[in-house]
Amino acid sequence: MSERAATADRTEATDHLVAQTQAEEPALAADLLVEEVSIDGMCGVY
Amino acid sequence: MSTETLPRAGFDLDRPWRLHPKVSVRPERFGALLYHFGTRRLSFLKSPALLTVVRSLVDAPSAREACRSAGVTEAELPAYAAALETLASSQMICARVSS
Numbered sequence: 001m002s003e004r005a006a007t008a009d010r011t012e013a014t015d016h017l018v019a020q021t022q023a024e025e026p027a028l029a030a031d032l033l034v035e036e037v038s039i040d041g042m043c044g045v046y
Numbered sequence: 047m048s049t050e051t052l053p054r055a056g057f058d059l060d061r062p063w064r065l066h067p068k069v070s071v072r073p074e075r076f077g078a079l080l081y082h083f084g085t086r087r088l089s090f091l092k093s094p095a096l097l098t099v100v101r102s103l104v105d106a107p108s109a110r111e112a113c114r115s116a117g118v119t120e121a122e123l124p125a126y127a128a129a130l131e132t133l134a135s136s137q138m139i140c141a142r143v144s145s
Contacts, residue, residue, distance in 0.1 A: 014081070014088065018074055033077075033129035035090040036136055 014039070057131035059110040059123075062142040063103045069138050073097060080138050089138050096129055103139060 017037060065071070072079040077091035078100075091097050098116040099109075106112035109130055110123075118126050133139045 014072075014079060017088065017090075018079060033091065033093050033096050033125055034132045035092065036132065037088040037090070038086065039088055040086055 057109070057127050057134060058141075059113070059127055059130075060108045062107060063109050063112075063130070063134070063139050064142040065100060065103060066137055066140050071097070071101070080133075082136070082138060085137055087136055087138075089133060089136060091129075093129075096126065099126060099130070100133070100139065104142070 066082065066084075068083045070081050070083070072081070077093045078097040080089040080091065080100075081087075082089075091100065095116050095118060099112050099118065102112045102115055103109060106115065109127075113123060113126050130139065134141075
């Protein structure tokens, strides 16, 4: 799979995660600057 | 004993770093989303300043200098060093050989 195709495939999953992150933002600890997520196994991600 | 806050020892702020070539960056309101095409992992940068740091790593002589040019203060440096250590451990950034 090309990287461009992979980008399209992950759009829905990542958009959901981004929306979730934006919603959680006020509750974040000030020193938590990075959060890591694996997308393996998510629906729609190849 | 000194009360000075020191960055975590696990990340070398004084060497040059760069964004991994297989990582794409998508700016977001909260900072940015990084995606590594090799490891298929995502990292959320929850600070626009951290995005500035990550983007400037490639041109900076050291991570410390990238932080400084992004406006990171000495008090904030340990948190940013920890964030960069996390990004290094997940291969989002990698050490750069000085030319």
